[in-house]
Amino acid sequence: MRHTQSSALVLLALLALAGCGSGSKTAAAPTATAPPATNAAAKTTTGSNAPGALLPEAASAAQGDIPDSQVFVTFTGAAFSMKTPEGWTRSGSGKNVTFRDKNNIVRVVIGKGPAPTVASVRQELASLEGAHLESPPASRKIGGLPAVKAVYSTKSAPNPVTGKSVKLIVDRYELGRNGKHATVDLGTPVGVDNVDAYRLMIESFRLR
Secondary structure, rough: HHHHHHHHHHHHHHHHHHHHHOOOOOOOOOOOOOOOOOOOOOOOOOOOOOOOOOOOOOOOOOOOOOOEEEEEEEEEEEEEEEEEOOEEEEEEEEEEEEEEEEEEEEEEEEEEEEOOOHHHHHHHHHOOOOOOOOOEEEEEEEOEEEEEEEEEEEOOOOOOOOOOOOOOEEEEEEEEEEOOEEEEEEEOOOOOOOOHHHHHHOOOOEEE
């Protein structure tokens, strides 16, 4: 008799557990959410292989004019040659080279494409991200080759300590020959006078 009662109690317990299980709901697994897409390489020009705007560094040490006593040496690479200030840091190679002393920055980029025109440079600068046109494109000659010059400005991100930004005034020169297209950016922080030194540099530029 005891055995029968025990069996009945076990059966009732199992039925009760089954009833509870059938009424419960299994929590749905959380749906993975993809992180928002980031624009890691912002488009800077429209229909052009020209480089993006030259940008200063807010954390860079104080800068000054290139002194009248500055010694210049000729940089000769596979794509171009140009006189550059002795002692400046050089980075890059081949068709993309930057010369720098604090926020005095000169960058040369050589690509493929037709010779620039005033209209093409105007269109390019209008879509150059982070750049503000200071002086419209105008024709001139560099090393005997037709060229176009324009002036734009950019600003650095705010300095994390002072909150101040550095404004850079950039002379952009573009010229081409035999399917090669050269872009030379010469950047000067506001308040710094590099006119004579930069004139010497750009007039010495030769596309190879």
